Amino acid sequence: MITVRPERAGDEAGVRRVNLAAFETAMEADLVDALRAAARPYVAFVAVDGDEIVGHVSFTPVTVGDADVGAMALAPLAVLPARQGQGIGSRLTREGLEYLRDDGCSFVVLVGHASYYPRFGFVPASHLGLTCQWPDVPDDVWLVAVLDPAEVPPNGGAVRFERAFGDTV
Numbered sequence: 708m709i710t711v712r713p714e715r716a717g718d719e720a721g722v723r724r725v726n727l728a729a730f731e732t733a734m735e736a737d738l739v740d741a742l743r744a745a746a747r748p749y750v751a752f753v754a755v756d757g758d759e760i761v762g763h764v765s766f767t768p769v770t771v772g773d774a775d776v777g778a779m780a781l782a783p784l785a786v787l788p789a790r791q792g793q794g795i796g797s798r799l800t801r802e803g804l805e806y807l808r809d810d811g812c813s814f815v816v817l818v819g820h821a822s823y824y825p826r827f828g829f830v831p832a833s834h835l836g837l838t839c840q841w842p843d844v845p846d847d848v849w850l851v852a853v854l855d856p857a858e859v860p861p862n863g864g865a866v867r868f869e870r871a872f873g874d875t876v
């Protein structure tokens with residue numbers, strides 16, 4: 708049985724293993740370690756099957772035009788290849804978004820698969836006038852889920868991720 712719970716101390720190696728297995732390079736695994744060290748808040752969840760971590764997602768703050776508007780980015784999301792297609796990524800995403808909504812988060816942005824994320828309420832971020840810090844990111848993969856419409860900047864703005872994301876995505 709799969710359980711989704713907040714990431715906690717001691718999960719680091721298992722989380723790294725999931726990201727190394729799910730992505731082609733170590734970039735995302737390194738990114739998670741850097742975000743854990745630097746981002747405040749660092750909000751992360753793991754999916755566990757018994758003692759094994761089989762999925763992971765992290766959320767870290769973004770700014771809009773240098774202002775803190777209570778928004779977060781979802782990245783990365785990873786599920787062990789052998790466990791993909793079993794609803795684990797969906798649970799991590801849904802439970803993460805629910806936590807953030809209850810916590811007063813305004814909206815969540817991400818750069819991700821255009822066919823996967825709309826099921827969780829993500830729409831093109833350009834609809835809200837939000838621009839991505841990486842100019843080469845196509846419009847259909849630059850996405851936002853609004854959690855508190857009252858807190859979304861009415862004119863959008865330039866979204867900036869944690870420094871650990873670097874200059875490319």
Ligand SMILES: CC(C)(COP(=O)(O)OP(=O)(O)OC[C@H]1O[C@@H](n2cnc3c(N)ncnc32)[C@H](O)[C@@H]1OP(=O)(O)O)[C@@H](O)C(=O)NCCC(=O)NCCS
Binds near residue numbers: 820
């Ligand atoms: C993307 C990922 C997190 C999804 O997790 P999962 O547990 O396999 O997903 P779920 O079982 O909840 O959902 C399965 C759905 O995801 C879709 N999906 C999986 N990988 C996908 C991809 N690369 N692009 C688009 N859709 C994808 C499946 O087609 C399936 O769609 P369906 O329900 O319409 O049939 C997982 O496949 C993964 O770790 N992939 C490698 C790393 C990655 O690409 N992370 C996301 C970065 S944006």
